[in-house]
Amino acid sequence: MNGNHTGHAGRRSPLEPKADRETVRRHNLSLVLRAVRDEVEMTRAGVAARVGLTRAAVSSLVEQLLDSRFLSESGKTFSGQAGRPGTVLKVARTGVAGVGVEINVDYVAVCVVDLAGTDRVRLVEHLDNRGTPPAQVLGRAAGIAARALASAAEQELRPVGAALALPGLIAAGTVRQAPNLGWIGVEAGAPFAEALHALRPALPALPVRSENEANLAALAELWFGGLGDLRSFLYLTGEIGVGGALVLDGELLRGANGFAGEIGHVPVAADGPRCRCGARGCLEQYAGQSALLRAAGIDERAGAAGVAELELRAREGDRPAVSALTQAGLTLGRVLSGAVNLFDPDAVILGGIYRPLFPWLAPPVGAELADRVVSGLWPGDSGRVRASSPAADAARGAAALVVQDVLADPVAYAHRESH
Amino acid sequence: MNGNHTGHAGRRSPLEPKADRETVRRHNLSLVLRAVRDEVEMTRAGVAARVGLTRAAVSSLVEQLLDSRFLSESGKTFSGQAGRPGTVLKVARTGVAGVGVEINVDYVAVCVVDLAGTDRVRLVEHLDNRGTPPAQVLGRAAGIAARALASAAEQELRPVGAALALPGLIAAGTVRQAPNLGWIGVEAGAPFAEALHALRPALPALPVRSENEANLAALAELWFGGLGDLRSFLYLTGEIGVGGALVLDGELLRGANGFAGEIGHVPVAADGPRCRCGARGCLEQYAGQSALLRAAGIDERAGAAGVAELELRAREGDRPAVSALTQAGLTLGRVLSGAVNLFDPDAVILGGIYRPLFPWLAPPVGAELADRVVSGLWPGDSGRVRASSPAADAARGAAALVVQDVLADPVAYAHRESH
Numbered sequence: 001m002n003g004n005h006t007g008h009a010g011r012r013s014p015l016e017p018k019a020d021r022e023t024v025r026r027h028n029l030s031l032v033l034r035a036v037r038d039e040v041e042m043t044r045a046g047v048a049a050r051v052g053l054t055r056a057a058v059s060s061l062v063e064q065l066l067d068s069r070f071l072s073e074s075g076k077t078f079s080g081q082a083g084r085p086g087t088v089l090k091v092a093r094t095g096v097a098g099v100g101v102e103i104n105v106d107y108v109a110v111c112v113v114d115l116a117g118t119d120r121v122r123l124v125e126h127l128d129n130r131g132t133p134p135a136q137v138l139g140r141a142a143g144i145a146a147r148a149l150a151s152a153a154e155q156e157l158r159p160v161g162a163a164l165a166l167p168g169l170i171a172a173g174t175v176r177q178a179p180n181l182g183w184i185g186v187e188a189g190a191p192f193a194e195a196l197h198a199l200r201p202a203l204p205a206l207p208v209r210s211e212n213e214a215n216l217a218a219l220a221e222l223w224f225g226g227l228g229d230l231r232s233f234l235y236l237t238g239e240i241g242v243g244g245a246l247v248l249d250g251e252l253l254r255g256a257n258g259f260a261g262e263i264g265h266v267p268v269a270a271d272g273p274r275c276r277c278g279a280r281g282c283l284e285q286y287a288g289q290s291a292l293l294r295a296a297g298i299d300e301r302a303g304a305a306g307v308a309e310l311e312l313r314a315r316e317g318d319r320p321a322v323s324a325l326t327q328a329g330l331t332l333g334r335v336l337s338g339a340v341n342l343f344d345p346d347a348v349i350l351g352g353i354y355r356p357l358f359p360w361l362a363p364p365v366g367a368e369l370a371d372r373v374v375s376g377l378w379p380g381d382s383g384r385v386r387a388s389s390p391a392a393d394a395a396r397g398a399a400a401l402v403v404q405d406v407l408a409d410p411v412a413y414a415h416r417e418s419h
Numbered sequence: 420m421n422g423n424h425t426g427h428a429g430r431r432s433p434l435e436p437k438a439d440r441e442t443v444r445r446h447n448l449s450l451v452l453r454a455v456r457d458e459v460e461m462t463r464a465g466v467a468a469r470v471g472l473t474r475a476a477v478s479s480l481v482e483q484l485l486d487s488r489f490l491s492e493s494g495k496t497f498s499g500q501a502g503r504p505g506t507v508l509k510v511a512r513t514g515v516a517g518v519g520v521e522i523n524v525d526y527v528a529v530c531v532v533d534l535a536g537t538d539r540v541r542l543v544e545h546l547d548n549r550g551t552p553p554a555q556v557l558g559r560a561a562g563i564a565a566r567a568l569a570s571a572a573e574q575e576l577r578p579v580g581a582a583l584a585l586p587g588l589i590a591a592g593t594v595r596q597a598p599n600l601g602w603i604g605v606e607a608g609a610p611f612a613e614a615l616h617a618l619r620p621a622l623p624a625l626p627v628r629s630e631n632e633a634n635l636a637a638l639a640e641l642w643f644g645g646l647g648d649l650r651s652f653l654y655l656t657g658e659i660g661v662g663g664a665l666v667l668d669g670e671l672l673r674g675a676n677g678f679a680g681e682i683g684h685v686p687v688a689a690d691g692p693r694c695r696c697g698a699r700g701c702l703e704q705y706a707g708q709s710a711l712l713r714a715a716g717i718d719e720r721a722g723a724a725g726v727a728e729l730e731l732r733a734r735e736g737d738r739p740a741v742s743a744l745t746q747a748g749l750t751l752g753r754v755l756s757g758a759v760n761l762f763d764p765d766a767v768i769l770g771g772i773y774r775p776l777f778p779w780l781a782p783p784v785g786a787e788l789a790d791r792v793v794s795g796l797w798p799g800d801s802g803r804v805r806a807s808s809p810a811a812d813a814a815r816g817a818a819a820l821v822v823q824d825v826l827a828d829p830v831a832y833a834h835r836e837s838h
Contacts, residue, residue: 169794176794232675246761248675253667255763256651257796265793266757270749279756279791330689335757337698338685342665342758344674372698374684375588375595377676 025061026411028053032061033070034407036089037116043086062089068414069095070115070406091115096413097152098402099162099206101145101192102213102395105129105180105240106303108141110148111395112157113403117223119396121151126304134175134186142195149200160406160413162196162206163398164188165213167241169259173210176259179276180241211401213394214243214261215252217351220397222247225349225389234336234345235388236263237352238292241276242284246343264288266335286331289353295324307353314360325360332361333368340373351388358387444480445830447472451480452489453826455508456535462505481508487833488514489534489825510534513575515832517821518625519814520564520611521584521632524548524599524659525722527560529567530814531576532822536642538815539574542567545723553594553605561614568619579825579832581615581625582817583607584632586660588678592629595678598695599660630820632813633662633680634671636770639816641666644768644808653755653764654807655682656771657711660695661703665762683707685754705750708772714743726772733779744779751780752787759792770807777806 031051036042039050048058065071072092093114102109106128112121125144129137141164149159166188168178175186189208197205218235221227231250237243244263246253253260264284265277272281285291289307290300296313297320298306313321336348348369354361362385370380378384406413450470455461458469467477484490491511512533521528525547531540544563548556560583568578585607587597594605608627616624637654640646650669656662663682665672672679683703684696691700704710708726709719715732716739717725732740755767767788773780781804789799797803825832 179793244761248672253672253762256667256765257763257794259794259796260761260763262760262763262793265760265791267753267791270753277793279793282791334686334689338754338757339761341681341684342663342679342761343672344676344679344681346675372684372686372701374598374681374696374698375676375678377678 026409028057029061029065029410030408032058033065033091033115033410036071037091037407040116041088041090043088045086047089065410068410070410070414093118094156095158095415096403096406097157097159098399098406099145099149099152099159100165100216100395100398100400100402101141101162102165102216102393102398103129103137103141103181103188104165104167104213108144109393109395110141110145111393111399112148112152112159113396113399114157115403115406117400117403119391119399120155120157121148122395123148123151128303129181131182134181134183134188135191137181138188138192139195142192142199145192145196146199149196149203158415159203159206161402162192162208163216163401164192164208164210165216165394165398166210167213167239167243169262170210170212171258175210177277179278180239209401211398212243212245212258212261213237213239214245215254216397216401217243217388217392217394218245218247218261218349218397219252220392220394220400221349221351221388222250223392223400224396225392230347232345233347233349234263234339234343235261235349235351236332236336236354237388237394238287238289238350238354238357239352240289242288243352244339246345248343248345263335263339266338268331268335283331283335287328287335292324292328292353292357295327296321297324307356311356314357322360325357326364329361329364330368333365334372336365337369337372340369340378341375344375347384347386349386349388351393355387355390362387445828447476448480448484448829449827451477452484452510452534452829455490456510456826459535460507460509462507464505466508484829487829489829489833512537514577514834515822515825516571516576516578517818517825518564518568518571518578518581519584519635519817519819519821520560520581521635521812521814521817522548522556522560522600522607523584523586523632527563528812528814529560529564530812530818531567531571531578532815532818533576534822534825536819536822538810538818539576540567540570541814542570547722548600550601553600553602553607554610556600557607557611558614561611561618564611564615565618568615568622577834578622578625580821581611581627582635582820583611583627583629584635584813584817585629586632586658586662588681589629589631590677594629596696598697599658628820630817631662631664631677631680632656632658633664634673635816635820636662636807636811636813637664637666637680637768637816638671639811639813639819640768640770640807641669642811642819643815644811649766651764652766652768653682653758653762654680654768654770655751655755655773656807656813657706657708657769657773657776658771659708661707662771663758665764667762667764682754682758685757687750687754702750702754706747706754711743711747711772711776714746715740716743726775730775733776741779744776745783748780748783749787752784753791755784756788756791759788759797760794763794766803766805768805768807770812774806774809781806 048055074088100111107126109124169176177184188210193208214237232248235245242264245261265282269281273285275282293300293306366380369378454469467474493507519530526545528543588595596603607629612627633656651667654664661683664680684701688700692704694701712719712725785799788797
């Protein structure tokens, strides 16, 4: 059964307004730009064959994209695609760029990506954002972003927007709550944009949006994780909190209010430890960074250094470390089994601190899934439990989200100055 | 963020083949038929206004639909819609019909619906299907369906297909497993169709498909439950097993392999009672029909009579009965909190045996959701926890699914005999 069986959706059938020439051209510019981006290198003939437009139409669109510096052309000819050999088109390595800023509990990561999605600047600073007023945290993050933008400028990248990745529930751009940051009802985009503009006044003020950090990490995984045909997965990111996101057939599942994926607050036990969200026994009280470090006998305030220490001790076979990871893995595996039974993804991907700790978490997680997933599709060695890609994180996902907007309508982002 | 941000989906853009006149006409016949179905009564002018075709085109389409007996026309005029008053069109109350057959652990329900989705025949027989070979269960169900079809024939309904609703994992029409029936790898459609054809040889052999019972109950709720604007919900059905389904924005979420929604096998405790699925501590061992009856001190083999007895005792304030329901409600609420945190629906709908037991289950379920849902959108009295509609069940959903196919392409189901 597919969409047309599921009820009265779209029961009204208004005729779509006729697309005018300008709209069609903008759409076709996007088609051509995305075609080149997807294939990395392409001839005009290759583009024409792929997007189903005439060679003449494609040439005209390509000229405009070269003119606006979204594409660049190299002299070399290339005969691997349809049509006669031609000069090779690539997306420009300079010009428009997206900025991603992950503000997490104990670090800020900034990433600038170019039109191809390549990670061109990356800056991570470890600092404790707990108990600090949101405006101050956003100011710090803006300072780190300003340093990253200085590097971007040296590479002739022109940021056209930024996205903030935040560990909390975001609705309509507002952080409804981020329990581990202690934020409730914070509008983060505008203060960040102002602080950044104050630090880099030469730059036009950037539009800034806010998104859930795990959602962006999952999108980064989808876009840059080398997943091949894998299009449906449950993504978990271990940090101070435990974030999650669901991707089904290449689409992020946001839920009715944009709050889907909060696996960190799936109850593990009726009367477990009190969670920052106010409830008891949430998964992150068993498998979050603090719980893991504490169980291994490591100071939970040690943050990233503590996680590195945990990995080191596990590698050396330290019993409390291995036992803490096994117990956390069993609990993770139990909760993941429930999530897999509910949602039926093709894989579970573990990111954040779970990526370095994967060798010790994967066996208990896999064993629980093998025991508890009712479809029988999750035998222990199925490769359905994976560590996230080192190339994908929330900051890169955030930056790439901005670039997606450019790809969808390049005209809206064309440089206004003459060149 | 929407679809166009989520990656490379649809990266190939092949030109769609040109629709020929015949295809367009079949599509338009479907549009017109669905328009009349949705509005119950319509004039030709009303249809034209709604579907965006000319009055002349609509008249020609309507003639064909009247001719094929998908629509009927009444003499009365009607001026409540666009255009001049005209005779009133309705979908025909005789002719094509869908057959739904729910085969559950302790009952079989058959439902025949007409083109309007109205429940025209309903037959429920209580019997224990456990430990009976699948072929025999399917034969019994065919016998019940044959009796229902005799009633349908008297009402001049012409069944064009049947759907089986089964409490198990269905992939490509095969029951991969239905733990509570004890079925593994059963192809149910063909044997059912053959048994039915043997009993009603005058009828052309019906195409029969198999679907998950909770999915069909959720679709019935969506189509017939009077949900108004509610388009995203988590549906739970209490039976011997506990089935579930997720509907997001009016679409059933099937998961990567069609196995989504198995909330009955979400783990409640690491070392709980052994479940029929092979794992331990699954929700249905705490909140399924048998567990509930046992906890209330009622013979779990009593089936539907036992559930009625439980309801009666709870109504009388019997302490073990109320306590069993409260405990089951707390466990249900805890698992539902996790599911809501993962999936973010607008409501939770409780069906099957949970519908009559709703007055005692709703308070503990609501209290757990209020405590544990991290978005804070689920205060105790929010109306987000609802009992299913008495008008909606899996058998009706199954029958309506067949009718959906007719609505999508009526020409394929036009009567072949002359009339």
